Amino acid sequence: MAQVLLEAGLMFAVLALAGTLARRVGQSVIPFYVIAGILMSPYVLGTLDIGPIAGLTVADYALAAEEHITLLAELGIVFLLFFLGLEFSLDRLLASKEKIGKAGTLDLLVNLPLGVVVGLALGWSLLEAFVLGGIVYISSSAVITKSLIDLGWIANAEAEPMLGTLVYEDLFIAFYLAVVSAVLLGGGEFAEIAVNVGTAMVFLLVLVGAVYLGGEYFEQFLDVDSQELFVLRAVAITVFVAGFALAIGVSEAVAAFFIGMGFSSTDHLHDLEHRLIPLRDVFAAVFFFWIGLNTDPAVFPAVAGIIAVLVVVTTPSKLLSGFLSGRIYGLDDRRNVRVGCGMVTRGEFSLIIAAIASSAVGRGPILTEVVPAVAVGYVLVMSILGTMLMQYSGYLERFVVESEPSTAAAD
Amino acid sequence: MTVYESDLPGVGKKFEVEIGDDERLVIVIHNTGKREVFHRVGEADSEKLFDLSDRLARQVGSILEGAHFQPVKSDTTETMLDGDSLLEWVNVAEGSDIVGKTLDELDFRNETGASVVSIQRDDTTESNPGPETVIQAGDTLIILGPREACREVEGLAAEVDEPESAIESGVIDELADDDTDA
Numbered sequence: 001m002a003q004v005l006l007e008a009g010l011m012f013a014v015l016a017l018a019g020t021l022a023r024r025v026g027q028s029v030i031p032f033y034v035i036a037g038i039l040m041s042p043y044v045l046g047t048l049d050i051g052p053i054a055g056l057t058v059a060d061y062a063l064a065a066e067e068h069i070t071l072l073a074e075l076g077i078v079f080l081l082f083f084l085g086l087e088f089s090l091d092r093l094l095a096s097k098e099k100i101g102k103a104g105t106l107d108l109l110v111n112l113p114l115g116v117v118v119g120l121a122l123g124w125s126l127l128e129a130f131v132l133g134g135i136v137y138i139s140s141s142a143v144i145t146k147s148l149i150d151l152g153w154i155a156n157a158e159a160e161p162m163l164g165t166l167v168y169e170d171l172f173i174a175f176y177l178a179v180v181s182a183v184l185l186g187g188g189e190f191a192e193i194a195v196n197v198g199t200a201m202v203f204l205l206v207l208v209g210a211v212y213l214g215g216e217y218f219e220q221f222l223d224v225d226s227q228e229l230f231v232l233r234a235v236a237i238t239v240f241v242a243g244f245a246l247a248i249g250v251s252e253a254v255a256a257f258f259i260g261m262g263f264s265s266t267d268h269l270h271d272l273e274h275r276l277i278p279l280r281d282v283f284a285a286v287f288f289f290w291i292g293l294n295t296d297p298a299v300f301p302a303v304a305g306i307i308a309v310l311v312v313v314t315t316p317s318k319l320l321s322g323f324l325s326g327r328i329y330g331l332d333d334r335r336n337v338r339v340g341c342g343m344v345t346r347g348e349f350s351l352i353i354a355a356i357a358s359s360a361v362g363r364g365p366i367l368t369e370v371v372p373a374v375a376v377g378y379v380l381v382m383s384i385l386g387t388m389l390m391q392y393s394g395y396l397e398r399f400v401v402e403s404e405p406s407t408a409a410a411d
Numbered sequence: 412m413t414v415y416e417s418d419l420p421g422v423g424k425k426f427e428v429e430i431g432d433d434e435r436l437v438i439v440i441h442n443t444g445k446r447e448v449f450h451r452v453g454e455a456d457s458e459k460l461f462d463l464s465d466r467l468a469r470q471v472g473s474i475l476e477g478a479h480f481q482p483v484k485s486d487t488t489e490t491m492l493d494g495d496s497l498l499e500w501v502n503v504a505e506g507s508d509i510v511g512k513t514l515d516e517l518d519f520r521n522e523t524g525a526s527v528v529s530i531q532r533d534d535t536t537e538s539n540p541g542p543e544t545v546i547q548a549g550d551t552l553i554i555l556g557p558r559e560a561c562r563e564v565e566g567l568a569a570e571v572d573e574p575e576s577a578i579e580s581g582v583i584d585e586l587a588d589d590d591t592d593a
Contacts, residue, residue, distance in 0.1 A: 154425070154447075155447070274442070
């Protein structure tokens, strides 16, 4: 008991420190949480042989991804996706379906196949390459949105194609996760895979149907005159359905996404956002930390080449697809450069895909060891690179402004 | 004036208000309740002016609207309903002509064009007062009608023989008029 509480306290203290540090240097918190996890893991802190502090050797302070931390991390995935669903507006997607559809499809067609090609070129199987494709395709909603707010771009025209593309990616990733987790966590034969994917789709359809047709019931479910009961009920339904989904072999993340989407049209939207954000922030931080705990930095040298290739190949591809997305929205080229810079950041979803891959036991070391290590290294680089590109987009903007004097004059 | 509204998924909502000369006020309302206010000229970047918490934004909003409910001593409090109609709070002065008369006798609606929708007396509010209601000094009449009509009732409710008060209410009228012009 004392040990568990001490470990939890230690973990949160380190997370708070990492978050403070990230803020101090003006970077996204995600890489800092992951690095904090790596540093506290048995692979780093656990190997230090330094004398006792307060009765325990330094190595005794190392944290492992034990069950209680894994549970909190799992809740992090669930709440991350729940909020994604809550913010995901089908109405919005339909309202500007043409622009979002074009920009989102362009982004998908440029970036997903690129990851698959790199995977195949490495001699990986199609499935492994497809997982890599997902990891390099999906931009980070959390980091990009936060940077948009921090830089004040949120009030500018470039925010629209960026948020629109993120909405498209979010919907795509929900189906991607459903398929990938059904394939990875289920059996190996094609027929079995088809059954798993089918089960997942049926379950999700039932869920979506229940949430939409029983909208009134959901409305009443949260209609309680007590903050405490409101939060408890919201957490109960989200975690229970997510847990049930996982138990029958469907992605818990996707189940949480659809529950969030169901609540997005009720009157409780605002209260849910207001009251559950602290829960999401705490558990999501633990999730990134947990990713770090599972990462042995000793594997980085072996995958550094792959990470380097991915960074070199997928940074320009997002810049290009973002730039063209801006054109679809009819923006000037200076803003299009910003859209490109903004989409470079990868983050939480790439790590969620990696987490699913790492739990695909019996599927070979590429999925369970190489892909997660590549994803962690890749996200560490891309989240910092992406944030920097946004901060210093002015340097890149100059290239297009010089070649287009008319744009410069307009500003 | 046109207001453009758009959703910002994961953030909140954005409102762009045209304020003339190719300028826009951009207001971002975050899901957390925070408001950020930006100013943008033409196609240039938006420049952030300030941000407010939910609570503060509501207070500033009611001040901008002209209907602040803080206990600020003022002769008139009014709320614009549309282009010309006002909902106005009028204090009845001690020496006013209308003190001691019933609403029926005064016949505000025909005389001025404004109707008395409710009367606040001490701590009670009588909504929809009947024609036999007698107006007393110190009452607050809540009246509804075109700006001109409201001004007229204000004049009637003011003290008749006190020049200072007349000047005061004149100044307030002037301010109110300036408001309309702007």
